Amino acid sequence: MSLSASIAVPAAEAERRARALAALAEKPDGVVEAIAAKAEVTPAEILSILPKGAATAAPAEDFEAIWSEMSSWGEVLFIVHTDDIVLEASGSLPPGSEGHGWFNIHGDSPIGGHIRKENCAGITLVDRAFHGRRSCSVWFMNRKGSAMFKVFVRRDAARELVAEQLVQFEALRDRYA
Template sequence: MSANTLVDEERLARARAALAEKPDGVIEALADQAGVSPADVLAVLPAGSVIRLPAAEFGAVWSDLASWGDVLFIVHTSDIVLEVDGPLPQGSESHGWFNIHGDSPIGGHIRKANCSGIALVDRPFHGRRSCSVWFMNDQGRAMFKVFVPRDEARELREPQLKKFEALFEQKRS
């Protein structure tokens, strides 16, 4: 066993321990507690909870998400958890950026080249099912996340949930 493999196993063991302590907790908080990246915690979620996609799927996944209607767009850093409800505009690439503009409160510029992969995540969160799409960077952190939003009764909105489940099933095979 190489030294890198041993380090990876130790890191994943810490991620497993944090997840075992709070299986429906905030991924970033669990990662911080264990001294690992959020990607490490995603890697130890129960089988069937996560589907990993290559960064090359960015455009196709974004295009699918843009058809969902209102979503919850989250940027989670150590300083802020920014949550914005609205539809994702179709994007376009220019000057090294993926640009999103349209009739939505969600807009701006994404450094698409920094996306190292995408994770489709279906897991419990604070006692309720949570479905999200994570666009990951090479530090193992989410650049941003797109969640199936909740209705007034705190249930996942059915139209977006069906779209998430269809994407999850399509990418599973």
């Protein structure tokens, strides 16, 4: 490898990081995917530059344990955010089991289906402001740097985070901090 090639990679990474930091500074409580798109980086890159304590990493190997724990939280907000749709479903996370290459979730909930668990590269517990209000969520990230899906602590009728779920989220996050 030539010297110029070895210098170009870190320079390109520094430029990506600078774009990400600038976009985040412009809208620190905005939609992560929108911030990432503006900076031409991945959502994972935005999560990685959030202030200390705002994004806590957990290993992909803990997928089932984290899912199982969240299935005891009661009704949550489950979001799948792609370029084409932001799908929101409220319900309890049903228990999951592996079969035929999928993590299968079925139960008495509107949330159900099949997840390619092996595509999960990591899990990020996010505690940050979103449009001026505290928001807490668990992001299951794929290898492309995007969220496969997110599970949010629900809000009550007064738009406050449900206290019992918040305590459970904080306990889970603190185990990985």
